[in-house]
Amino acid sequence: MKNQNLTKTLNPGVQFLINYAVPIIFTILVAIAIPLSGLSGEYLARELMTRLARNSFIILALLIPVMAGMGMNFSIVLGAMAGEIGLIFVTDWQIVGMPGILLAMLISTPLAILLGYFGGMVLNRAKGREMVTGFMLAFFMNGIYQLVVLYGMGNIIPISNSNILLPREYGIRNAIDLIGIRQVLDKLISLKVSGLVIPVATLLVITMLCVFIIWFKKTKLGQEIRSVGQDNDVARISGINVGKTRILSIIISTVLACYGQIIFLQNIGTMNTYNSHEQVGVFAIAALLVGGASVSKATIPNVFVGVILFHTMFIVSPRAGKVLIGQAQLGEYFRVFVSYGVIAFSLALYAWRKRVEKENERRKAMTLKRVLLQSNNTTGGYKL
Amino acid sequence: MRKRIIIRITLMVVLILIGISLYTIGKEHKVFIDNKDIAVGEIVYSAEATYDVRVDNQEIGLLEKGDRNVVKVAGASHKIVIEEIKDKVLTGEKYEKRFKLKTNESATVNIPAMINNKNEWINKTN
Numbered sequence: 001m002k003n004q005n006l007t008k009t010l011n012p013g014v015q016f017l018i019n020y021a022v023p024i025i026f027t028i029l030v031a032i033a034i035p036l037s038g039l040s041g042e043y044l045a046r047e048l049m050t051r052l053a054r055n056s057f058i059i060l061a062l063l064i065p066v067m068a069g070m071g072m073n074f075s076i077v078l079g080a081m082a083g084e085i086g087l088i089f090v091t092d093w094q095i096v097g098m099p100g101i102l103l104a105m106l107i108s109t110p111l112a113i114l115l116g117y118f119g120g121m122v123l124n125r126a127k128g129r130e131m132v133t134g135f136m137l138a139f140f141m142n143g144i145y146q147l148v149v150l151y152g153m154g155n156i157i158p159i160s161n162s163n164i165l166l167p168r169e170y171g172i173r174n175a176i177d178l179i180g181i182r183q184v185l186d187k188l189i190s191l192k193v194s195g196l197v198i199p200v201a202t203l204l205v206i207t208m209l210c211v212f213i214i215w216f217k218k219t220k221l222g223q224e225i226r227s228v229g230q231d232n233d234v235a236r237i238s239g240i241n242v243g244k245t246r247i248l249s250i251i252i253s254t255v256l257a258c259y260g261q262i263i264f265l266q267n268i269g270t271m272n273t274y275n276s277h278e279q280v281g282v283f284a285i286a287a288l289l290v291g292g293a294s295v296s297k298a299t300i301p302n303v304f305v306g307v308i309l310f311h312t313m314f315i316v317s318p319r320a321g322k323v324l325i326g327q328a329q330l331g332e333y334f335r336v337f338v339s340y341g342v343i344a345f346s347l348a349l350y351a352w353r354k355r356v357e358k359e360n361e362r363r364k365a366m367t368l369k370r371v372l373l374q375s376n377n378t379t380g381g382y383k384l
Numbered sequence: 385m386r387k388r389i390i391i392r393i394t395l396m397v398v399l400i401l402i403g404i405s406l407y408t409i410g411k412e413h414k415v416f417i418d419n420k421d422i423a424v425g426e427i428v429y430s431a432e433a434t435y436d437v438r439v440d441n442q443e444i445g446l447l448e449k450g451d452r453n454v455v456k457v458a459g460a461s462h463k464i465v466i467e468e469i470k471d472k473v474l475t476g477e478k479y480e481k482r483f484k485l486k487t488n489e490s491a492t493v494n495i496p497a498m499i500n501n502k503n504e505w506i507n508k509t510n
Contacts, residue, residue: 096458099410
């Protein structure tokens, strides 16, 4: 509906350019950077496959809050923290292989539900400003996470594995080696096609999540979430408990983010205890926005287009940076710059669109008022 | 209401049981393998050959006289298979044993005791 208003004032070509400005810019950047980097197609495909399997799940976790009209859920960081706590316990207990991953998921699920509930409650008190609130909430919870992991673990929470404890015998080390579960899911079922290793099991899990999201949209709760996302007041009048529905959408997103972080870290094989989760929200959101999503609309294809474009840029930018400036380090800075830049650009574009739509609405209302007044003057009255 | 509580409690119990079984299935244990002389009572069983060792189908490699190696295995039930090697050739002598480990146990397997079928072939420690 909102887009239709915009369409009336702009021609379809301009409309398309505005709607897909971010993916178009990224496609151009990628097209320039790939030849500059000099990377082979085979290497690029291999890296891209790894990153597709590694990152897609956590980005898919962002879709449900967008459906609920809560924008990009920066508080998926809370879910990532829950996942990491599960992994710390599994490493401490020396549970390896698939049982290790499943147990980490099982342990972290109640924690993710609790954090999601808390996050949902906070976001309900900040309606209309969910994104910035979610961002700050992630910072706040990061402080609590660090307190628990740095001082609570080994002191209050028993940790017996000296390999993960700091030499002072409490607090977890900066980096944890996840050797027992490293790429277990990726290698569970894998196919090798002309040098390209396809992690079939991980891709199956991602496909299952896509199917779940499609199915979920059709359920009663899914419909309620969509109604809440379209208009809070109309949903409330229809008898939907808006607050509860919004909390549920955040809980689902947090739990999915928790699983996503476990899948991500099992692929990496090492966990940076205090900062693995920090950039999760920003990178996931940036990837989704690069895929053509907006704050009010995000789909499954946006996720995959985003992962491909965003991560191709990640892969080629250090080499392209080296060729252009002579320093690979530039590519590393470029990653962070691009991530924040894309989010800022998308948000600015969204705000601009909203302003244009409001202006259109106002003009329409004024025109209608003028017509009605004219007819009133000529006929001495008007009938509806 | 009562039905809902029962379902929730059942679900929690099932999840806890799944957690316990995942813990048991995935728990990692250290198994040390010794190809060293061992004294059982007054009899000494000597290490006399080199062996090719496999635990749960994991290839440990060759263990010469006096050698020790360690392997990490997951789960409760395990199988160790050793094959005798002389002059770098398998002699065809093959020995196989199964053993179980509790959650916090590690084990030391002694090859000379194992091939002589002595109870002391495995020593389990916490």
